[in-house]
Amino acid sequence: MDTAPISARLARVDDQLAALRRDHAAIxxxxxxxxxxxxHDPEGATIAxxxxxVAALIARLEREREQLVAAVERAADGTYGVCExxxxxxxxxxxxxxxxxxxxxxxx
Numbered sequence: 001m002d003t004a005p006i007s008a009r010l011a012r013v014d015d016q017l018a019a020l021r022r023d024h025a026a027i028x029x030x031x032x033x034x035x036x037x038x039x040h041d042p043e044g045a046t047i048a049x050x051x052x053x054v055a056a057l058i059a060r061l062e063r064e065r066e067q068l069v070a071a072v073e074r075a076a077d078g079t080y081g082v083c084e085x086x087x088x089x090x091x092x093x094x095x096x097x098x099x100x101x102x103x104x105x106x107x108x
Contacts, residue, residue: 003075005099010068017061024054067100
């Protein structure tokens with residue numbers, strides 16, 4: 001089974017995580033160096049809201065990364081591409097779109 005889609009997606013997720021972590025650190029640093037009362041600013045989003053939005057994106061990507069790493073482990077033990085519910089082969093088209101898929105479309 002071709003595991004190139006897993007590796008490619010994992011690399012993209014790692015790049016995105018690195019960028020989001022830098023963004024999050026910058027937001028935190030900006031909040032620490034400012035005494036502005038952004039919680040009551042009628043002009044837009046607060047720093048806290050921006051920080052939590054980025055934190056949520058980081059959490060989602062970390063979960064995706066865990067799933068991709070598990071897919072790499074399944075590839076190593078020979079179970080990648082096999083539906084965990086019915087035992088049938090997961091179509092390559094599904095794995096191309098969702099490299100960490102654990103089930104076929106019918107069982108998913």
